[in-house]
Amino acid sequence: MLYVDIPTSSEINQLIAKRGEAMISIYLQTTPETQNIDAARTRLKQLTSEAVGQLEEVGVPKRSIWPIEELLHDLMDDDDFWRVQANSLAIFVAPDGLRSYRLPNHLSETVQVSDRFHIKPLLRAVSMPQHAFVLALAENEVRVVEILGDQPAQEIRVPNLPKDAASVAGTANVNSRSYSGRQGGGEGQKHHLRQYCRQIDAALRGLLSGRHEPLIIAAAEPLLSMYRLINTYPHMADSAIVNSPVRVPVHELAADARKILDEINAESIAAFAKVYAARENDGRATTQVARAARAATFGAVDTLLVDMDSVVPGLVDENTGEIVFDESDSAVSYGVIDEIAGRVIASGGRVIAVRRADIPQQAELAAVLRYSI
Numbered sequence: 001m002l003y004v005d006i007p008t009s010s011e012i013n014q015l016i017a018k019r020g021e022a023m024i025s026i027y028l029q030t031t032p033e034t035q036n037i038d039a040a041r042t043r044l045k046q047l048t049s050e051a052v053g054q055l056e057e058v059g060v061p062k063r064s065i066w067p068i069e070e071l072l073h074d075l076m077d078d079d080d081f082w083r084v085q086a087n088s089l090a091i092f093v094a095p096d097g098l099r100s101y102r103l104p105n106h107l108s109e110t111v112q113v114s115d116r117f118h119i120k121p122l123l124r125a126v127s128m129p130q131h132a133f134v135l136a137l138a139e140n141e142v143r144v145v146e147i148l149g150d151q152p153a154q155e156i157r158v159p160n161l162p163k164d165a166a167s168v169a170g171t172a173n174v175n176s177r178s179y180s181g182r183q184g185g186g187e188g189q190k191h192h193l194r195q196y197c198r199q200i201d202a203a204l205r206g207l208l209s210g211r212h213e214p215l216i217i218a219a220a221e222p223l224l225s226m227y228r229l230i231n232t233y234p235h236m237a238d239s240a241i242v243n244s245p246v247r248v249p250v251h252e253l254a255a256d257a258r259k260i261l262d263e264i265n266a267e268s269i270a271a272f273a274k275v276y277a278a279r280e281n282d283g284r285a286t287t288q289v290a291r292a293a294r295a296a297t298f299g300a301v302d303t304l305l306v307d308m309d310s311v312v313p314g315l316v317d318e319n320t321g322e323i324v325f326d327e328s329d330s331a332v333s334y335g336v337i338d339e340i341a342g343r344v345i346a347s348g349g350r351v352i353a354v355r356r357a358d359i360p361q362q363a364e365l366a367a368v369l370r371y372s373i
Contacts, residue, residue, distance in 0.1 A: 003032070003084040005101045006125055006212050015092055015099070015117045016342040022064045022331075024051045025118035026091040027110045030102070032151065037082050040089070047111045048072045054113040058331040067095040075100065087149055092117045104131030104149050104213075108309050114334035120341050123353040124308045128265050129214055132237075133207070134257045135200070136245035137219040137227060139165045139193065142200055143245070144207070145253050147216075147261070153254030161203040165196040193223060197230040208233050214264060216257045218245040239263060269358050272305055275368050276360050283372040287363035289336065290323050291373075296340045297321030299347035300373045304340065305366045308353040311335045312364065316343075337365055 007015070026047050030040045048069065055065050071093050075081065081100075088107040092099045103125040112118035125131075134145040134153075144158050162168045169192040208215065215233050217224060218241035228236070241256045279285040286292055293316050295301050313326040314336040326333040341351045344367075360366045 003102050004086050004104050004125075004131060006103070007101055007122065008210070011099075012119065012122070012126070012345065015119050015122075016346055018094070018117060019115055020094045020096075021115060022055055022060050022068060022095055023114055023117055024055075024068060024091075024093045025110075025112040025114075026051070026089075026093075027107045027121050028089045028091065029106065029109055030085040030087060030089045032085055032087070032148070034083050034085075037085060040085070041076055041082060043109070044072070044076055044091075047109075048076075051111050051113050054329075054331045060331070064095045068093050071098040087151070090122050101125075106149065110311065112311070112329070112335065112338075113331040116334055116339070116342075118311075118335055118338050120306055120335065120338040120351075120353055121308050123306075123341065123351050126212065127350075127352040128268070128354060129212070129261060132214045132216055132257055132261055134216045134218055134241070134253050135204070135227070136248070136253055137197075137200070137217060137223050138244055138246045139196075139223065141246060144204070145250050145257075147254050147257050153250050153257075155250050156207075158203050158207050160199075160206075162196060162199045165192055168192065168196045168199050190222070190226075193226055194230065197223070197227045200227070201230050201232055204233065208235075211235070214261065216240065216260050218243065218248070218253055218256070220244040237264065268352065269305075269354060272303060272352065272366075272368070273360060275303070276366060279368050284369040285367065286369070287359070287361050287366045289340070289364060292365055292367040293323050293336065293340050294321035295367060295369050295373045296343035296347070296349075298373060299349075300369050300371055301340075301344045301347070301349045301367045302370045303350045303352070303368045304344045305352050305354055305359050306337055306341050307356040307359060307364045310337055310356070310364045312337050316340065340365065 028040055028044055052065055086102040086104050088103040088105055090101045105125050107121045130149040132147040136143040141164055144156050146154050146156050212235055214235055214237040216237045224240055237260055239260045276285045313329050313333045315324045315333055316336050316339045323336055344351050356362050
């Protein structure tokens with residue numbers, strides 16, 4: 001199983017708002033294969049030294065650096081922590097504490113040192129899902145399959161998941177009478193299948209509570225429609241694998257589910273492109289970094305697409321949004337596109353982290369504005 005900690009909206013807002021003289025953001029490639037995790041631990045040690053060097057170069061006091069080193073070294077030495085990982089690890093550390101998130105996405109390695117955290121790569125895990133669950137649902141069996149990006153899919157055990165519909169009904173088959181004794185045949189079958197779906201939904205709450213990954217249903221009618229009506233998980237995918245999953249191998253279910261994930265992501269990008277094209281003629285869309293910075297500062301950005309890998313060092317004025325670009329990374333500057341993204345989120349806008357090829361004009365960002373500025 002892929003162990004992930006997807007940040008909530010509240011946690012992202014807290015990271016965006018935090019300021020200090022020594023703020024380090026580290027994105028590290030990891031692996032769910034415990035036997036191969038030592039390379040990531042070694043790399044974290046190297047990135048820690050690089051970050052500390054940047055702090056020392058700009059004269060950050062030792063009293064601020066030492067707690068950071070201690071927190072990161074404690075994390076390196078925590079065997080239990082490294083035993084359960086995903087594909088990437090995001091670490092945010094300051095003298096007063098450390099937060100880490102295990103992410104399903106394959107993020108580029110980076111270390112950023114500034115007076116604020118670098119959150120843009122983190123948004124990829126929230127806005128463009130590559131991790132999902134498939135509920136393979138049939139009258140005589142139910143399975144849950146976890147989709148792990150480009151890792152092999154796995155069937156996972158879910159506590160209290162019923163074996164089949166008949167075991168829930170407590171009868172030989174779901175065509176038996178209902179509890180009242182007045183329903184038989186088709187009506188009795190519907191009653192028992194709905195009961196079956198309710199127990200599955202209840203069992204999945206423990207697995208899916210607090211998560212944002214899509215839940216993709218693989219089922220034939222009438223179970224597909226029944227489960228949709230009973231489901232309480234807010235991130236169930238609109239599309240489904242509309243076939244009986246009985247005797248379908250895990251890898252085939254995963255292949256169909258990945259097509260749906262691709263559709264979800266493509267629809268999100270296509271919807272943005274459509275709105276962008278409509279707003280551009282009205283002066284309410286831009287790919288200019290300087291203009292987007294001003295708009296974000298005044299709360300005028302509705303939706304922002306950003307290149308998840310791009311880092312443009314500099315500073316953005318707190319009041320005017322004017323940008324002063326820097327030639328290279330340092331502890332006295334930060335990523336201006338990251339800062340723009342943070343301001344958009346803080347003003348209630350939406351940020352989608354994508355690859356540059358998905359951005360209009362293949363720019364570093366594209367913004368749709370609430371009003372012209």
